[in-house]
Amino acid sequence: MSVADTPGRVRDWLIAGSPVLLALALGVFPLVTLFVESIGPGLGGENYAEVLSPLYRGALLYSIGVGVGVTAVCLAVAYPITYWIAHRCPDRYRLVALVAVTLPLWLNYVVLNYAWVWILARGGVVNRILVGSGVLDSSLDLLYNNVSMGIGFVYIYLPYVVLTMYVSMERLDYRLITAARDLGASDYRVFLDIVLPRTLPGAAAATLIVYARIAGAFATPEILGSPGNIMIARLVVQAFRQYTNYGFAAALSFVFLLLVLGSLALGALSPRVRRELRQW
């Protein structure tokens, strides 16, 4: 009897195989259904043709743009924060600092958005302070524009970026920074030559996690964004709910998925990023 036939081996395969199968089914099956729906009825491409009309094209590009911009801001904010926590913060405050930064993760997503409505509204905290202290005569319109939406996005997604970046930043060997300084590197060169390349995997991972979710977000643009700037999620929801045009909604989702994958691939084309990603 060969080793592979022993009952233990079969059980091992079942134990390892079933979750893998489950993961594959959960990941791939809905996508396949969605795709089949998008090309129907009757294998026509009309759903896709409509997606590429100027109205929807604009919303797609705007969503991608918001995704890129907010991700960039999150990374720019997360770099100094994680550098400080990993290399400057005294050991005993490190956990406290990490928890403080990632606190929003434990609150409901919609509640987080409404917290900013509260803060930025005409009668909100910021306006009351500004008017009350005499800086302003009357309240400002701080809500329902790209800035308020951007603040909400950064607030909600920053914890994910910080946690992912922190792992990379902690693994950054501080002695490399010392060596670079000894060889004459300024702070700017230290960041460019040592910190950035050594933490690029973390930045790439953070981008993978948050970028698509920001570009496809529904609640934040609805609650904090300008009603005139339509992001893709609202169009998909409308197609599903109001027009019950499932095929079109599915096609829209698929084109969006391709755009997200395409833009990520574009980022991976940079030789520097590729060199760092090879380490994975």
Added chain:
Amino acid sequence: MHALAVDGLHKSFDGDPAVDDISLTVPQGEFFSLIGPSGCGKTTTLRMLAGLLTPDAGRVMLNGEDVTDRPARERETNTVFQDLVLFPHMTVAENVGYGLARSGVTDPERGQRVDDALALVKLAGFGDRDPADLSGGQRQRVALARALVNDPTVLLLDEPLASLDRTLRDEMQAEFRRIQRDSDTTFLYVTHDQESAMSMSDTVAVMRDGRIVNAGPPRQLYTDPQTQFVASFLGDATLLDGEVTRHAGPDVVVKTDAGPLRADADAASYAVGDTVTVAVRPEAVTLGGGGLTGTVVDIAYKGFYEEAAVDCNGTELVVRRERNTAATPENATSADGGTGVPFRVGETVTLGVDRAILVENERR
């Protein structure tokens, strides 16, 4: 003018002095070693010389210029770190050329100087490799080239050989010495390994508890150490306390538990009746003859020689004897102390001491 001059350097951590009034001068082109046990403050001193740590007091001068308040990147010093810390995401050539690039040396010249530096450390043609693909010794050479290529006023080396095995360490020591001579660079080498420091250096300074206790050429420190700590840190030595019983000219006779020992009195003067400490090196102890008698309590085979610890009235002296390779316990026919016959534990031997060294005892 000295390549490096340090005057009254102090550094405390949380009130504990790590470096306590260090002053030293290193002439251009010298191989200077700072040695001492772990925690003696030698690495702290090196970090202050590199500009990676700010001293509490004191001055650091490079080529006569006060650089005490300049950070590392504005100093004409470069460091070979203990763990080398080569940049893992850069090629060997990029590593070596990094300092040149930061000081604005552009490419035809930079490439040439990188090639020259790699040739100097015998790594010509390795420029395109990744540091991870190199052996331990090769990485040492890259780290050395990366610092050396910038032509620093002083090259600082922080125990770079500590992680190597013995064979490779011996080889790299010879290489460091050759490269130091060929490049005519001033080296300041920090280590706890007295053997490597002695074999490479022009000058050795022994540190203890944040201070330099003795400095000079290795030979002088070995043959005439000032204190009992230096005597036992540099090589093997038995330390004995005793009383001066005779003092005639340069000769002093010290009565110790093991018996009377003759020592050279240096500049310091001693009076009969003084309590002193003497150090006895194993090579000063001869077998047979002499006035001391003792019992062999321990033997150690060391290859071409054999070492015996001999108990003389409660004090252990170490004696060495070259081994005749033809003699083995089996064919030895006499045990009278003649050459080639192994020591035996329990054997009674007579010893002579050519010369003991009078040392200060800092424990008193």
